[in-house]
Amino acid sequence: MERPIEKITPFIVMDILARARQMPDAVHMEVGEPDLPPSERVTEAYIKAIKDRRFFYTPAKGLPELRERIAEYYSREYRVNVSPERIIITPGTSGAFLVVFALLTNEDRTLVLTDPSYPCYKNFMYFLNREPLFVPVSRDTDYELRAEMLDALQGIGAVMISSPSNPTGGLYSEETLKNLIFYAEEHGYWFISDEIYHGLVYEGRARSALEYSDNVVVINSFSKYFCMPGFRIGWMILPEALVRKAEVVVQNIFIAANTPAQYAALEAFDAPYLLKVRETFKERRDYLYNALRGIFEIDVFPEGAFYIWADISRYSNDSLSFAERLLAESKVAVTPGVDFGSNETANHIRLAYTRSISELQEGVERIKAFIERL
Amino acid sequence: MERPIEKITPFIVMDILARARQMPDAVHMEVGEPDLPPSERVTEAYIKAIKDRRFFYTPAKGLPELRERIAEYYSREYRVNVSPERIIITPGTSGAFLVVFALLTNEDRTLVLTDPSYPCYKNFMYFLNREPLFVPVSRDTDYELRAEMLDALQGIGAVMISSPSNPTGGLYSEETLKNLIFYAEEHGYWFISDEIYHGLVYEGRARSALEYSDNVVVINSFSKYFCMPGFRIGWMILPEALVRKAEVVVQNIFIAANTPAQYAALEAFDAPYLLKVRETFKERRDYLYNALRGIFEIDVFPEGAFYIWADISRYSNDSLSFAERLLAESKVAVTPGVDFGSNETANHIRLAYTRSISELQEGVERIKAFIERL
Numbered sequence: 136m137e138r139p140i141e142k143i144t145p146f147i148v149m150d151i152l153a154r155a156r157q158m159p160d161a162v163h164m165e166v167g168e169p170d171l172p173p174s175e176r177v178t179e180a181y182i183k184a185i186k187d188r189r190f191f192y193t194p195a196k197g198l199p200e201l202r203e204r205i206a207e208y209y210s211r212e213y214r215v216n217v218s219p220e221r222i223i224i225t226p227g228t229s230g231a232f233l234v235v236f237a238l239l240t241n242e243d244r245t246l247v248l249t250d251p252s253y254p255c256y257k258n259f260m261y262f263l264n265r266e267p268l269f270v271p272v273s274r275d276t277d278y279e280l281r282a283e284m285l286d287a288l289q290g291i292g293a294v295m296i297s298s299p300s301n302p303t304g305g306l307y308s309e310e311t312l313k314n315l316i317f318y319a320e321e322h323g324y325w326f327i328s329d330e331i332y333h334g335l336v337y338e339g340r341a342r343s344a345l346e347y348s349d350n351v352v353v354i355n356s357f358s359k360y361f362c363m364p365g366f367r368i369g370w371m372i373l374p375e376a377l378v379r380k381a382e383v384v385v386q387n388i389f390i391a392a393n394t395p396a397q398y399a400a401l402e403a404f405d406a407p408y409l410l411k412v413r414e415t416f417k418e419r420r421d422y423l424y425n426a427l428r429g430i431f432e433i434d435v436f437p438e439g440a441f442y443i444w445a446d447i448s449r450y451s452n453d454s455l456s457f458a459e460r461l462l463a464e465s466k467v468a469v470t471p472g473v474d475f476g477s478n479e480t481a482n483h484i485r486l487a488y489t490r491s492i493s494e495l496q497e498g499v500e501r502i503k504a505f506i507e508r509l
Numbered sequence: 510m511e512r513p514i515e516k517i518t519p520f521i522v523m524d525i526l527a528r529a530r531q532m533p534d535a536v537h538m539e540v541g542e543p544d545l546p547p548s549e550r551v552t553e554a555y556i557k558a559i560k561d562r563r564f565f566y567t568p569a570k571g572l573p574e575l576r577e578r579i580a581e582y583y584s585r586e587y588r589v590n591v592s593p594e595r596i597i598i599t600p601g602t603s604g605a606f607l608v609v610f611a612l613l614t615n616e617d618r619t620l621v622l623t624d625p626s627y628p629c630y631k632n633f634m635y636f637l638n639r640e641p642l643f644v645p646v647s648r649d650t651d652y653e654l655r656a657e658m659l660d661a662l663q664g665i666g667a668v669m670i671s672s673p674s675n676p677t678g679g680l681y682s683e684e685t686l687k688n689l690i691f692y693a694e695e696h697g698y699w700f701i702s703d704e705i706y707h708g709l710v711y712e713g714r715a716r717s718a719l720e721y722s723d724n725v726v727v728i729n730s731f732s733k734y735f736c737m738p739g740f741r742i743g744w745m746i747l748p749e750a751l752v753r754k755a756e757v758v759v760q761n762i763f764i765a766a767n768t769p770a771q772y773a774a775l776e777a778f779d780a781p782y783l784l785k786v787r788e789t790f791k792e793r794r795d796y797l798y799n800a801l802r803g804i805f806e807i808d809v810f811p812e813g814a815f816y817i818w819a820d821i822s823r824y825s826n827d828s829l830s831f832a833e834r835l836l837a838e839s840k841v842a843v844t845p846g847v848d849f850g851s852n853e854t855a856n857h858i859r860l861a862y863t864r865s866i867s868e869l870q871e872g873v874e875r876i877k878a879f880i881e882r883l
Contacts, residue, residue, distance in 0.1 A: 140611055145757045149569070172562050181559045181769070188546050190739045195523070226600050226741070229763055237514055237636060258761040262611060264638060365564045365768030367600070383519045387632040389603055393767040394739030395555070 139261040146254055148470040151458060155468035162498035164486045165468040167301070168364040169441070171412055176402035177363065184398035191394065195386035197224025197370070198397045205370055208404050213343045223371050223381055226392045228331050231354045231371040232259045234384050236293075238377060239325045239352070240265055244292030246327075249280050251444075251475035251483075253301045253329070271478035274434035278303045278444075279311045282318035293352075294319050297329035299336060299439025302475045302485040304420075306438040309342050316347045327352045331369075332440035334360030334409060337417040341439065350374045359440075361403045362412060366396040416441055419488040419495060426499045427486065430506065441488050444472075448482040450509055458484055465505040467498050513635040520628055522844040525832060529842035536872035538860045539842040541675070542738040543815070545786055550776035551737065558772035565768065569760035571598025571744070572771045579744055582778050587717045597745050597755055600766045602705050602730045605745040606633045608758050609726055610667075612751060613699045614639055618666030620701075623654050625818075625849035625857075627675045627703070645852035648808035652677045652818075653685045656692035667726075668693050671703035673710060673813025676849045676859040678794075680812040683716055690721045701726045705743075706814035708734030708783060711791040715813065724748045733814075735777045736786060740770040790815055793862040793869060800873045801860065804880065815862050818846075822856040824883055832858055839879040841872050 148165050155161040172178070196202065202219035209217045225231040236259050240246050248256050250269040260267040268288055272278045280296050294315065298307035312328075319326040328344035330353055344351040356369030373381055385391075420437060427433060431445035451457040454471035461467050472483030488495055522539050529535040546552070570576065576593035583591045599605040610633050614620050622630050624643040634641040642662055646652045654670050668689065672681035681689075686702075693700040702718035704727055718725040730743030747755055759765075794811060801807060805819035825831040828845035835841050846857030862869055 138615060140758070143757055143761055146760060149760060168565060172564060178559060178562075182556050185552055185555045185559070188552075190546060190737060191542055192738050226767075227764060233762055241512060242638075255761045262758065262762055264616075363564060364566050365765075367764070367767045383517055384514070384636065386520060386523060387517055387629045388607055388636055390601060390741070391739075393741045393770055396767055396769075 139264045139266060142261045143258045144254065147455065147474045151462060151468050151470065155462060155466075158466050161462070161466045161468055162494055162501060163468050163490055164488070164495070164498050165470045166487055166489045168489065169359060169362045169412070170489050170491075171362045171415060173362045174402065174405035174408040176405050176408070177361075177399050180402040181395055181399035184395040189394050189398050193224075193391045193394050193397055195389070195391055196382050197222075197392060198401070201397050201401055204401055204404060209343070209345065209372075213346055215343065215345045217345060217372055221373050221375060221378055223373065223378070223385060224392050224397060225369045225371055225385065226389055227358060227367045228329065228354050228356045228369040229255070230385075230389055230392070231369050232256065233262070234381055234388070235327060235352055235354065235371060236260060236265075237263055237384065238380055239327070240292035244290055244324070247280075247285065247288065247291055247294040249278070249296065250478040251302055251472065251480050253297060254474050256295065269476065269478070273479060277308075278305050278435050279307055280315065281311055282314045285318060285322070291322070291324045293325035293327050295327040295329060297331065299332040299341065301332065301440055302442050302470070302472070303435045303444040304437030304440045304442045305435040306336060306339065306341060312342055312344065313347050316344055316351055320348060320350055325352060327354065330355045331359055335413060335416055335441060336439040337413070337420055338438045345372065352377070357400050357403050360409065360412065361400075363396075363400070363403065366393070366399065368392055368396050368400050416488065419492055422492050423486065423488045423495050423499070426495075430499075430502060443486045443488070445484050445486060446482060447484055450506055452482050454481050454484050461502065461505055464508075465501040467501045467505070513638045513640060516635045517632045518628065521829065521848045525836060525842050525844065529836060529840075532840050535836070535840045535842055536868055536875060537842050537864055538862070538869070538872050539844045540861055540863050542863065543733060543736045543786070544863050544865075545736045545789060547736045548776065548779035548782040550779050550782070551735075551773050554776040555769055555773035558769040563768050563772050567598075567765045567768050567771055569763070569765055570756055571596070571766060572775075575771050575775055578775055578778060583717070583719065583746075587720055589717065589719045591719060591746055595747050595749060595752055597747065597752070597759060598766050598771060599743045599745055599759065600763055601732060601741045602703065602728050602743040603629070604759075604763055604766070605728045605743050606630065607636070608755050608762070609701060609728065609745060610634060610639075611637055611758065612754055613701070613726070614666035618664055618698070621654075621659065621662065621665055621668040623652070623670065624852040625676055625846065625854050627671060628848050630669065643850065643852070647853060651682075652679050652809050653681055654689065655685055656688045659692060659696070665696070665698045667699035667701050669701040669703065671705065672715065673706040675706065675814055676816050676844070676846070677809045677818040678811030678814045678816045679809040680710060680713065680715060686716055686718065687721050690718055690725055694722060694724055699726060701728065704729045705733050709787060709790055709815060710813040711787070711794055712812045719746065726751070731774050731777050734783065734786065737770075737774070737777065740767070740773065742766055742770050742774050790862065793866055796866050797860065797862045797869050797873070800869075804876060817860045817862070819858050819860060820856060821858055824880055826856050828855050828858050835876065835879055838882075839875040841875045841879070
């Protein structure tokens with residue numbers, strides 16, 4: 136029998152990225168990290184932390200000051216009251232997923248994920264020797280997981296969604312989010328909200344799961360909106376009953392996250408700078424969405440994150456070979472849908488707008504020319 | 510039935526540390542991180558990395574240049590040839606333990622650890638839902654695990670030791686180390702060598718497991734000898750057959766280690782500075798060992814690391830309450846033996862020499878006075 140850990144799959148996009156990096160004139164529409172730097176205030180605080188020799192371990196839960204800043208941010212941004220005691224700093228959201236999945240699932244009660252979704256989610260579960268349950272989502276429900284889709288499922292420990300979503304860029308409606316949270320609570324399992332793309336929302340407003348319940352797990356990080364991916368600093372906000380358990384796990388398996396980066400993150404909530412980040416990505420989104428609409432079917436309007444989920448079925452039903460040929464022949468790197476699951480992923484690709492508009496324009500021109508030759 | 514993850518224990522030393530930090534005049538002999546800063550070259554490289562905006566993710570295996578520097582270090586230090594391809598950078602040794610234990614053990618084949626040993630080892634296994642096997646070690650074998658002790662054991666996936674050892678400071682003899690490696694290989698299980706205290710060796714020379722076989726796993730980090738604990742940068746050196754599997758796991762569960770800290774680590778191999786680090790710790794070791802010898806029985810001569818494992822049975826058979834009273838009454842923080850296992854740990858404490866000699870002297874005076882009052 137195959138052990139679950141053997142099922143951990145490499146990101147296909149990483150191979151594409153590696154090949155694209157060999158091409159000096161490739162257009163990168165595959166990269167899931169922002170090209171913008173963090174606020175200057177962050178950089179200055181980072182340097183100061185190093186000059187001040189902030190080189191010792193922080194407490195396992197993270198710098199108390201940072202946990203307070205995050206709590207303040209939730210109060211300002213979402214009007215929710217979160218005690219810093221419920222916030223734990225982690226090495227990226229990756230660290231949070233590992234701890235939370237380990238605590239909230241077991242051999243009998245597993246994790247529900249959408250198909251498609253972020254490829255690592257399932258791999259954390261395989262790492263823990265557990266099999267997640269996948270619920271296919273599609274344009275029929277705006278790629279949202281809806282509470283009624285959980286009716287038929289047995290053995291759930293936790294349900295997890297991301298909004299804005301990777302790979303679609305779609306934002307869950309308030310109604311769907313609220314219903315899911317109440318449904319999970321009513322049925323006695325946990326709700327986990329991956330809010331890493333919050334802030335990068337160009338229409339309406341992303342609601343935190345915390346606006347509906349204190350009994351949910353929220354995971355977020357400084358890697359996307361705050362433009363600090365290589366810092367590897369994320370956080371999780373936990374119901375009180377889980378805090379001490381999670382702290383003990385974190386203390387043992389991570390010790391703590393990088394210390395100077397935690398000091399730098401104290402300056403991350405730089406509102407004027409973050410506004411500029413959002414505007415930059417909104418302009419790119421507007422450009423790319425309008426440019427691609429004439430080429431591909433786009434199932435879901437990308438209200439957030441920095442991705443567009445494009446249906447390529449006019450041209451191909453094999454997203455992997457489509458992506459490979461697009462790279463080899465036209466030097467445009469995109470992520471094949473199959474990286475994200477098996478539900479209609481062979482006829483989708485994900486395009487990221489983590490590059491300047493002029494680079495995106497070049498990419499679009501090359502895609503058009505590539506398609507004409509098909 | 511208790512789930513293994515529920516068995517993850519908090520470090521008792523963390524509670525003691527937290528209490529000691531509330532006392533402005535406490536003497537810290539509990540802390541497992543060096544008080545010395547890293548080399549100035551490291552600090553400068555760290556600042557330069559930030560000014561150069563090295564904020565993107567590195568490849569999952571880590572910066573290629575850093576992996577090359579580590580390979581060169583093994584060539585200089587141990588005269589072994591290690592391809593950088595076999596080296597993976599991890600978030601501290603913590604990250605390496607997690608990945609290696611997940612890959613090399615399963616439900617049927619577990620990890621052998623000594624009792625006493627570093628408390629987290631077992632907790633990584635509990636996190637992975639597995640039960641380690643403990644082999645008691647004591648003064649009878651210089652606290653070494655010996656190959657013949659494995660004869661009676663069944664269901665082994667890997668055997669792990671640390672040398673110099675935490676908590677004893679003892680260094681494995683070449684003979685014992687070599688025998689263990691060959692024995693494991695012969696019996697078809699893996700040998701894992703935690704070499705995090707290498708460099709901090711004051712008599713003789715620590716041998717890397719790689720000097721005897723390429724078919725072993727070596728784990729190390731910049732946290733101790735290189736004085737960079739809060740950087741959270743470690744590494745693992747793997748047999749070729751495991752490299753790709755480990756890379757895929759690392760890519761999924763960590764993405765990569767902190768980027769600026771990896772650039773800083775490029776300058777860590779600063780031989781003149783490291784010599785001073787070693788000399789500083791040797792002087793402290795000499796002082797503390799001689800001072801404590803008159804007070805406690807010391808089972809094993811502390812040739813390395815920065816710990817002394819002291820037998821307190823003249824005074825107490827309850828190391829936890831001994832440590833608690835010593836802190837409360839005399840403001841000296843030490844680690845109770847029970848943090849490290851259950852084999853004769855109730856009559857031992859661990860004393861760290863991670864503070865200046867004058868602070869250690871003050872600690873010794875207070876311990877003497879405390880004992881006189883017992």
